[in-house]
Amino acid sequence: xxxxxxxxRITKRFGGLAALQEVTVQIxxxxxxxxxxxxxxxxxxxxxxxxxxxxxxxxxxxxxxxxVTGWSAHAVCRxxxxxxxxxxxxxxxxxxxxxxxVGASFGASGRLGGRTAEEEAGEILTFVGLAHRRDSLASALxxxxxKRLEIARALATRPAVLLLDEVLAGLTPAEIQQxxxxxxxxxxxxxxxxxxxxxxxxxxxxxDRVLVLNYGRLIADGSPAVVANSPQVIEAYLGxxxxxx
Numbered sequence: 001x002x003x004x005x006x007x008x009r010i011t012k013r014f015g016g017l018a019a020l021q022e023v024t025v026q027i028x029x030x031x032x033x034x035x036x037x038x039x040x041x042x043x044x045x046x047x048x049x050x051x052x053x054x055x056x057x058x059x060x061x062x063x064x065x066x067x068v069t070g071w072s073a074h075a076v077c078r079x080x081x082x083x084x085x086x087x088x089x090x091x092x093x094x095x096x097x098x099x100x101x102v103g104a105s106f107g108a109s110g111r112l113g114g115r116t117a118e119e120e121a122g123e124i125l126t127f128v129g130l131a132h133r134r135d136s137l138a139s140a141l142x143x144x145x146x147k148r149l150e151i152a153r154a155l156a157t158r159p160a161v162l163l164l165d166e167v168l169a170g171l172t173p174a175e176i177q178q179x180x181x182x183x184x185x186x187x188x189x190x191x192x193x194x195x196x197x198x199x200x201x202x203x204x205x206x207x208d209r210v211l212v213l214n215y216g217r218l219i220a221d222g223s224p225a226v227v228a229n230s231p232q233v234i235e236a237y238l239g240x241x242x243x244x245x
Contacts, residue, residue, distance in 0.1 A: 002029040004064060004161050004192040005050065005081075011058035012045055012216075019045045020056070020216045027161075029064075032183070032193045034207035034224070036200070038237050041213040043196045044086060047163050050194075051083040052076035063161065077106075080160035084167060086196075088150045092139035096130055096149055097121055099138050103156030121156055128152045128182060144175040151182065155191075162186065164195040168202055176202055204228060212237065 005027040012020040020042045027033050035043050048054040050061055052073040060069045068076050090099050100121035125131045128148045133141065138149060147167050154162055164183070168176050180202050187193055197203040203210070204224040212220035212227060214236040220227050227233055 002064070003027065004029040004031075005194070006062040007046075007050070007059070008062070009059040010046065010049060010056050010061070012042070012049060012054065013057045018216050020049075020213075023059075023213070023216075023218050025211060025218065025221060027192065027194060028208075029160075029192050030187070030190060031208040032187055032195065032206050034203040034210040035194055035196045035213065036198070036203060036210060036237065037213035037219075042216040043213055044165060046213070047083055047165055047194075047196065050076075051081060051163060074106075077157055077159075080158070081163070082154040082157045082159040082161070083163035084150045084154050084165050086165040086169070088143075088146045090138035090141075090146060090149050090153070092137065094138060095135050096138055096141070097125065097134040099149060100124055100152045100156045103153040106157065117156075121152075124152050124155050127185070128155070129178075143170055144172075144179075147171070147179070148182070151186075155186070159191060161192045161194070164193060164197075166196055166198065168197055168199045180206060200228075 003026050007023055007025050010020055010023040023046065037043055045054065049056050052071045052075065055070050060067055063079055063081055066079065068079065101117045104117035104120040125134050128151055130145060130148055130152060133145060141149060151167060168179055171179060176199060183193065183206055207224050210224050210227040211218060212233050219236060220230050220233045
């Protein structure tokens with residue numbers, strides 16, 4: 001199994017606060033890995049370090065064997081690692097198609113196989129179910145549609161690794177189920193996914209493996225069933241076992 005990401009002793013301090021402490025883990029290519037934990041546990045900080053937005057105080061990040069520690073965010077993106085934002089940030093005065101075309105023009109430059117950025121963007125909008133809104137302003141979309149647009153913009157960069165930061169937050173149960181199916185379809189395209197999520201039923205159903213952070217430390221790493229029944233995880237985060245169904 002190819003390793004997509006290696007996090008080696010990742011530590012991040014902000015002054016006297018240790019947001020992350022000695023996080024070491026390898027992410028297998030093609031897997032869906034859930035990253036869970038209480039608010040303030042360090043999950044988004046870890047994503048920022050992987051994506052090149054923040055530099056670790058100690059430790060290394062390797063992507064498909066390339067040491068990308070300290071690389072800029074745009075360099076990491078062009079290598080094939082892209083992240084969505086917890087608070088979606090579309091260009092509100094651009095159309096849905098134009099938003100995705102920006103991603104295709106930037107991240108996938110040179111990898112479009114002779115297709116134009118607009119053709120690539122159109123195909124992605126069809127894939128995520130937004131083709132009917134391609135000419136709408138991004139500001140006119142519903143929350144669920146804006147979250148799909150956020151995923152579409154990330155997919156337009158042609159990622160090998162996709163970091164999803166709470167893409168299910170704020171959605172209705174029906175919208176969550178639709179988003180879960182979209183995540184499965186993305187994985188079916190061979191894209192490695194790491195997802196931060198608080199919708200436990202969904203993340204446990206989706207994930208091949210679950211990592212749990214608490215106070216910046218990795219306190220559990222295993223299958224969803226093992227993690228959901230870990231006394232340490234239940235005490236720190238879940239509060240109760242997640243029943244199988």
